[in-house]
Amino acid sequence: MKSLKIIFIAFLFAELFTVLVLGQDLKKSAKAEGYLAAKKLDINRIIFNVTNTGSRRSFNGSSFGIASIWNQYNYLYSGIVYDYGLWVAGKYNDKPALAISQWDGSYSAGPIINRQAAMLHNPSDSLKYRVYKITKGDDNSNPDYDEWPSNYGAPVDLSGNPKIYGDQTLWTAYNDYDSTSAYINNWNAHFRDSITTLPIEVQQLTYARKGHVMDNVDIFSNVVFMEYKIINKGNINIDSAYIGFWSDIDFLQAGSNPYAVDTSNQLAYCYSGDAGIDTIAVPPAVGFQYLYGPEVQSNGSFAIKDGKKINGFKNLKMSSFHPVNDDTDIDSLSGSVFGVGEGWNVARGFDLKGNVIIDPTTNLPTKFPFSGDPGKGSGWIYPHKWTNGSAGILMFSGPFNFAPQDTQWVMIALIPAKGNDRFESIKIMKEKAAILGSLPYDSLAFGTNPYRIDYIDSTDNKIVIPSNYSISQNYPNPFNPTTTIEYNIPKAGFVILKIYDILGREVRTLVNGEKAAGNYSITLNASSLASGVYFYRLSAGTYTSIKKMVVLK
Secondary structure: OHHHHHHHHHHHHHHHHHHHHHOOOEEEOOOOOOEEEEEEEOOOOEEEEEEOOOOOEOHHHOEOOOOEEEOOOOOOOOEEEEEEEEEEEEEEOOEEEEEOOOOOOOOEEOOEEOOEEHHHHOHHHHHHOOOEEEEOOOOOOOHHHHOOOHHHOOOEOOOOOEOOOOOEEEEEEEEOOOOOOHHHHHHHHHOOOOOOOOOEEEEEEEEEOOOOOOOOOOHHHHOEEEEEEEEEOOOOOEEEEEEEEEEEEOOOOOOOOOEEEEHHHOEEEEOOOOHHHHHOOOOOEEEEEEEEOOEEEEEEEEEEEOOEEEEEEEEOOOOEEEEEOEOOOOOOOOEOOOOHHHHHHHHOOOOOOOOOEEEOOOOEEEOOOOOOEOOOOEOOOOOOOOOOOOOEEEEEEEEEEEOOOOEEEEEEEEEEEOOOOHHHHHHHHHHHHHHHHHOOHHHHHHOOOOOOOOOOOOHHHOOOOOOOOEEOOOEOOOEOOEEEEEEEEOOOEEEEEEEEEOOOOEEEEEEEEEEOOEEEEEEEEOOOOOOEEEEEEEEEOOEEEEEEEEEOO
C-alpha cells in the first residue's frame, strides 16, 4: 500500500507543472507583447470564455480552450461555441479596411491611450489590461471589484461602484491600433492581402443571469448577453462602416453543423444536419441574435444606445449574413474571409468575390443566403448533411458613417436550445429569440422575472448505455466554487469517486456505492477548499482514472 501511495503522489507531482501553466488565466506572449487574459462567465448553465483580445485564441497558436460549453445536454462533449469575435469593416482613407477577430485577429489588449495602443503606450501596465469579473454581492475583497477600471470605460452605478449587469459581469477593452500585434503579422503573412490598423477601441461587456434550470422553467438560465462599445479614436471618418460578428459554432458532431439565418428574429445559427443522431443524443441548435444594432439618425424614431433611449435615431437591423463552411473552403458563397477585400464584400452582402447572391428558390437577389426554414423544409436551406469542422456564421449590421471620436454600440445574445429532436431545437431557439427581442433593454440587462418556453422534454427519459468506462475533464476548470464532473459506467458495479490534494491526501468522497450502468454527472462545491491544485480519481471494477483540477479563489 505504501508503494502504491508513493506512485500516486509521484503522478500528482508529475502533472503539477502542466496544471500550473494551463490553469492560469494570464499568459505572457513570447514576443513580449504583454499579457493575454481570460476569464469565464459561469453564473448559469452556459460557461462562456472572454479574453482581453476579443478571441479565445492567444499568441503563437496557443489557446484558452473552447469558447463556450453548455451543460443542459449532458454528454461527454458539451461544447457549443469554439470561437467568436467582433468585426468592424469600412472605408478608411478611401480604401477598404477591416478590424477582425477570427482565430488570429487584429486586436491588442487594452484601450487606446493618448492616441496609442495601450501595450505601446505603457506596457508596464499590462496587468491592468485584463478581463475583470464581478458577481452580485462582491465587494473590495475581489481584486477585480476593487480595481474596477472606470478610467478605461468600465461601467459604474450612480454611487461610482462597479455596475453589475445580470448577476455576473465581465468587462475588458482591446483595440485595433497596435501595428506590432502578432495577429496583424499572422494575417499579413498568411492571408491574401495585408490588413492595416484602425483607430478602433472596443469595450466588451459580457453578462448573464444566474440559474441552472431548463428553458421550460426560465430561458435566462440558458442565455448570455454581449454588449460592444466601439469608439473611433482617430481623426478620420470610417465611411460606410459595418459592425459584424463571427463565430465558429461547434456542437456534438462538428462536421454536421449546417448554417442558417432567421431574419425575422435577427438570428444567425447552426443546427444538426444528421437525422440519425437524434436516436443517440438530441443535438441543440445554437445561434447569435442581434438585439440592437448600431444607430443612425431617423426623424420620429428612437434608438437604444448603451442601454439608454436616444430620440431622433434608430437601431439598424442585421444587414447581411455570410455562412462559413471551413477555413480551407474557397467557395465564394461559404468560404472563410482571407482578405480585406473579401471582408468588405461580405459586409455589404455580396459573396467573397463581390458578386450578387441569388436565392435559387426565388431567383431574386438576397443578402441572406440559407434563410429558409430547415424544420419545414421550405425556402433556401443548406442541401447537405455534412459541413466542415469550422462551420459557423458571420453577420453584419450597417452601413453608417463612423465619425472621429464617435461611439457605436451593439448588443448580441448567445442562444442555445434543445428540444426532443434537432428540428424542435431550432423551434425552441427561435421562440427564445422572439421573447428576447420583445423585451425592453432594462428587462434583459437588469430584470429578474423568469420567462419560459412551453415544451415537454422527453429526452431525459432516454438511457444511453455507454460502451466503456470514462470520466471527463471537469468544467469549468479552473473554478470557484462549483464545477461539474461527468463519468460513464458500462455495467452495474461499485463506484468510488474521491478528491485528493496535491500531497495525495483524501479531502472529499463524492461517490462510494453501487451504480447502475449509465451516464452520470455530479457537481462539486469547493467553497470549503483552499485555492490550489486537486485531483479526482474514479475507480470502478478494474478501471481507474485520475484527472486534475484547479480551485481558483
